[in-house]
Amino acid sequence: MAILGSFAFEEDFLGAARKLKSSGFDKLSLLSPLPLEEAQEIMGLEKSPVRHFSLAGAIFGAIAGFAMAVATSLVFILPTGGRAIITVPPFLIITYEMTILFGVLFTLLGFHFVSGLPAWRDKPYLTSAGIDRFVVIVEGAAADQVARAEAIIRDAGADEIRHVEEDQ
Amino acid sequence: MFDHGQPSYAEVNKDILSTMLETGPKYWMLLGMTMSVAGICFFMPWIYQLFVGVGAAGMNHNAVWGSYLSNFIFWIGLSHSGTLLSAVLHITNSPWRKSIYRSAEAMTLFSLMTATLFVMVHLGRVWFVHWSFPIPNQMGLWPNFRSPLMFDVMAITTYLTASSIFIYMGSVPDFAAVRDASTGLRRRLYTIFSFGWRGTAREWHTLGWAYTFFAVFVIPLAVSVHSIVSWDFALSAVPGFHHTIFAPYFVCGAIYSGTAGIVTVMYCLRKFLGFERYIGQVHLDSLGKLLITLSLIWSYINILELFTTWFGGTSFELEALSFRLTGFYAPLYWEMLIFCAFVPLLMLFKKIRWSWNKMLLISILINIGMLTERFIIVATSQPRKFLPDSFGYYVPSWIEISISVGSFAIFVTLFLIFIKWVPAISIYEVKETLKPLRRNV
Numbered sequence: 001m002a003i004l005g006s007f008a009f010e011e012d013f014l015g016a017a018r019k020l021k022s023s024g025f026d027k028l029s030l031l032s033p034l035p036l037e038e039a040q041e042i043m044g045l046e047k048s049p050v051r052h053f054s055l056a057g058a059i060f061g062a063i064a065g066f067a068m069a070v071a072t073s074l075v076f077i078l079p080t081g082g083r084a085i086i087t088v089p090p091f092l093i094i095t096y097e098m099t100i101l102f103g104v105l106f107t108l109l110g111f112h113f114v115s116g117l118p119a120w121r122d123k124p125y126l127t128s129a130g131i132d133r134f135v136v137i138v139e140g141a142a143a144d145q146v147a148r149a150e151a152i153i154r155d156a157g158a159d160e161i162r163h164v165e166e167d168q
Numbered sequence: 169m170f171d172h173g174q175p176s177y178a179e180v181n182k183d184i185l186s187t188m189l190e191t192g193p194k195y196w197m198l199l200g201m202t203m204s205v206a207g208i209c210f211f212m213p214w215i216y217q218l219f220v221g222v223g224a225a226g227m228n229h230n231a232v233w234g235s236y237l238s239n240f241i242f243w244i245g246l247s248h249s250g251t252l253l254s255a256v257l258h259i260t261n262s263p264w265r266k267s268i269y270r271s272a273e274a275m276t277l278f279s280l281m282t283a284t285l286f287v288m289v290h291l292g293r294v295w296f297v298h299w300s301f302p303i304p305n306q307m308g309l310w311p312n313f314r315s316p317l318m319f320d321v322m323a324i325t326t327y328l329t330a331s332s333i334f335i336y337m338g339s340v341p342d343f344a345a346v347r348d349a350s351t352g353l354r355r356r357l358y359t360i361f362s363f364g365w366r367g368t369a370r371e372w373h374t375l376g377w378a379y380t381f382f383a384v385f386v387i388p389l390a391v392s393v394h395s396i397v398s399w400d401f402a403l404s405a406v407p408g409f410h411h412t413i414f415a416p417y418f419v420c421g422a423i424y425s426g427t428a429g430i431v432t433v434m435y436c437l438r439k440f441l442g443f444e445r446y447i448g449q450v451h452l453d454s455l456g457k458l459l460i461t462l463s464l465i466w467s468y469i470n471i472l473e474l475f476t477t478w479f480g481g482t483s484f485e486l487e488a489l490s491f492r493l494t495g496f497y498a499p500l501y502w503e504m505l506i507f508c509a510f511v512p513l514l515m516l517f518k519k520i521r522w523s524w525n526k527m528l529l530i531s532i533l534i535n536i537g538m539l540t541e542r543f544i545i546v547a548t549s550q551p552r553k554f555l556p557d558s559f560g561y562y563v564p565s566w567i568e569i570s571i572s573v574g575s576f577a578i579f580v581t582l583f584l585i586f587i588k589w590v591p592a593i594s595i596y597e598v599k600e601t602l603k604p605l606r607r608n609v
Contacts, residue, residue: 008605009605009606010604010605011604011606029366029368029369029370030368030369031366031367031368032367032369032372033177033367033596033599034177034372034596034597034599034600035372035373035375035376035596035600036369036372039369039372040369040372040373042369043369043370043373045369045370045373047377048373048374048376048377048378050374050377050378050381051377051381054381054385058385068302068313069313072302072310072311072313073310073312073313073314075308075310076308076309076310078312078314080314083314087314090313090314090319091313091314093319093322093392093396094313094318094319094322096388096392097319097322097323097326097389097392098322098326100326100330100385100388100389100392101325101326101329101330103381103385104326104329104330104333104334104382104385104386105329105333107378107381107382107385108333108337108378110378111337111374111375111378112363114370114374115370115371115374115375116370117340117363117364117365117371118360118363118364119363119364120359120360120363120364121364123364123366125366127348129366129367130181130341130344130345130348130367131177131178131181131345131348132176132177132178132181
């Protein structure tokens with residue numbers, strides 16, 4: 001059973017989230033039509049692991065870019081005016097571009113990995129959360145805790161409370 | 169920030185989504201017209217050229233590069249302020265970015281696509297384009313990574329990929345808003361596009377971090393792309409091309425041209441999509457100030473280019489400079505200076521900067537000047553190479569002129585398609601600029 005509480009005001013929504021969290025409801029989801037730093041703080045979200053993906057991608061891209069330029073010039077030798085076959089300055093430009101390319105691609109991968117998206121399977125959701133409502137979702141609440149969670153949400157000023165089955 | 173009062177969150181959704189979900193006959197007429205112009209002016213002459221060869225263009229023995237490459241640089245330049253400006257303003261947390269960045273990023277994407285088309289047209293035998301990519305082949309051939317043309321391939325493909333991801337990821341929450349506001353096939357499509365976004369704190373948090381990293385990657389990338397395009401010229405020994413100032417010159421010109429392009433696009437969004445409420449005087453004023461700054465930097469670099477050539481005293485360089493200032497294409501050179509160095513100074517007056525019509529006119533003149541600048545670089549340097557026996561003239565043929573005109577129709581067509589598939593203004597970021605609703609207010 002999941003309980004959805006919809007709020008018209010940001011401050012009420014944040015108040016309910018704080019109260020639920022301090023009352024031991026850990027399986028919370030906070031839905032909002034815009035990013036809210038306070039909501040992220042309540043959820044204990046600080047530095048995102050996405051940054052590790054970005055760094056790993058950039059390092060991988062740099063190595064792969066330079067290696068590609070060196071390897072291809074050794075496989076297919078193009079002598080030009082007696083210059084070195086492995087010419088570092090121009091290869092650094094290829095390295096630079098590949099660093100950025102793989103940095104971006106790995107960041108994208110990191111986003112999907114960390115956010116859990118794509119998630120096309122139905123999850124508790126209110127379409128108004130994409131417009132002008134702030135929604136608190138309490139998931140996995142035991143039968144004896146449902147009334148308590150509902151009371152916290154109602155007292156905080158929710159204008160609508162719904163119950164949905166978790167697999168919906 | 170808002171000229172006509174602050175809208176509510178629901179109004180933001182309604183105003184922006186209605187431009188996507190409601191389509192009148194005028195839109196279809198305009199789309200049909202631009203598609204027809206693109207087909208007739210761009211693709212038909214290109215097909216003709218594919219049959220008869222690149223001799224159909226005006227390029228000749230003395231000038232092997234012509235308007236196709238000047239158009240390529242122009243479109244790459246126009247692409248520059250979109251993603252770059254969006255990324256810089258995101259990092260610096262500028263609130264006026266939020267209403268305009270989505271369309272500016274789209275401008276980047278479509279300019280890049282148009283620019284890439286010009287490379288294809290210039291290539292002649294376009295069916296061999298895959299030879300420029302580092303892919304294994306049965307002949308054991310690999311591209312020459314010492315060539316600036318290969319730098320171009322790597323830079324532009326990276327820029328295209330990064331810009332596409334940047335605009336797509338920034339649009340995911342808005343795709344979810346479209347999903348929630350639509351039914352049937354459109355709903356199913358946007359469910360896929362939005363990855364099942366719900367707007368949880370974790371999703372926002374992850375998107376915020378990822379988006380910042382995209383911005384951090386995109387800023388040096390954008391600078392590198394036009395530097396690399398400039399090296400196509402500067403790394404050759406041709407008088408008029410071989411300047412160390414070319415990289416900053418091209419990057420500054422690109423941002424300048426792109427910012428002027430944003431003003432033009434913002435005018436059209438306001439006028440034709442009814443976004444007066446979201447794109448207001450604050451945006452116009454900020455863009456105007458940015459344009460003045462860029463125009464001064466651009467003028468300074470132009471003076472430097474003239475001075476260093478004169479001060480260097482190399483006879484070949486002086487001949488190329490003299491041809492540029494007083495030769496066949498001198499009227500175009502002076503037109504460029506008037507449009508890009510003098511006309512923008514009018515924006516020093518607040519009255520001009522606050523007038524949408526005047527700013528539209530100035531932005532168009534700047535881009536005419538920038539297109540001319542790119543043409544002058546290509547057309548006045550190669551036909552003045554070292555010895556008089558290699559002197560000549562380059563005049564674009566009607567095929568080249570037609571393809572140049574058609575490229576604008578391609579750009580507009582892509583933009584018209586875009587505004588029906590992606591919210592032209594970021595819904596959630598506009599909401600961030602609104603004062604939160606308080607119970608006790």
